[in-house]
Amino acid sequence: MKTCYHLHMKTTQIIIITLLSLFTVMACQKKKNNQSPTIHFIAPQNNLVIEQDTILSIIVEPHDAEEKIKKVELLLNGVLIKTFDAPPYQYDWQDAKMYNEGTFKFSTIAYDNKGATGQEEINVAIKDYRTKYLGDFNFRIIRESWMDGEQTTYDTSFYTGEIRRYEFTDSENDLYSDYDGEENPNEKITIAFEQNTKITSLLHKDGSLITKSGYHYQHKGGFFDMDEITFRIDNLGGLGAGWNYDIVGIRE
Structure with a gap:
């Protein structure tokens, strides 16, 4: 009886360890299968040159395989200027003026509900035609x-x-x-x-x-x-x- 008891305990331990290992593998596999979101600038085009005073409409479009975009950030020269919690993902930049002549880098980052990110950046130049x-x-x-x-x-x-x-x-x-x-x-x-x-x-x-x-x-x-x-x-x-x-x- 004692031998059977130990055998039963050993079998139970093996089953528990196997189940725990299976759950761990499944969890890791699930985490591994989470695809990072992507995001793209719809407007303006990269390397746009502005030669007249204007209001620049910036439009981005994120995509997530599970359709669970948590937020979208827009940055100008590395500084956050807008956070979107929902569409539409559009921001009207008021400073596209000739007195602001120079080159500017716009970056956008999309976050999904699991913390994965995707990003893209473009350059915009303001050139005073005068x-x-x-x-x-x-x-x-x-x-x-x-x-x-x-x-x-x-x-x-x-x-x-x-x-x-x-x-x-x-x-x-x-x-x-x-x-x-x-x-x-x-x-x-x-x-x-x-x-x-x-x-x-x-x-x-x-x-x-x-x-x-x-x-x-x-x-x-x-x-x-x-x-x-x-x-x-x-x-x-x-x-x-x-x-x-x-x-x-x-x-x-």
Whole structure:
């Protein structure tokens, strides 16, 4: 009887150990079979270049085989800017502005309910299209002066000036006297072509100056390339007398 008892105990122990081993294997197998989630940027595309002020819509799409996405994170240059607990996974970035020129890395991470993760990253560049047109220029200025009853005179002068990004204070003492506060400052340049004399203008991406008209004022022109600009300013002056400018600028 004693031998049978020990045999029964040994058999029971073997069964228990076998069951525990089986449960362990099953648990490990279940854990092993958990697939990590994936996530992709739907918008914007990688290496997007932004050349105008905008609001950038960032859309990501996570996927999990068991459809158990716990959360999604969005990071900018490694800093968390948004956590999503549920769709839609969209974030509107307000800082896609020309003053924010540079390259930015957006990363997104998807977490499932078991802690597994998947991630993706993209780069977005903000490039101020005005930059290539800025710098020091040598200007040739032809001033046409007229007066009622008198012959028009032409005076030529030369001046080393600059073309730079527009600043609000430039509107206080430029040649244009009307209000232009509705113009987008991130699309404007200032052209200082003569001592204490300048104009401010909206600049198109193709290098053309947006024609600007007002009281006793009009300018138009543009860049032939990044290194040469020609423009004209007309209708300056008042009753019975006035002057115009015909200007060519060559980059130093």
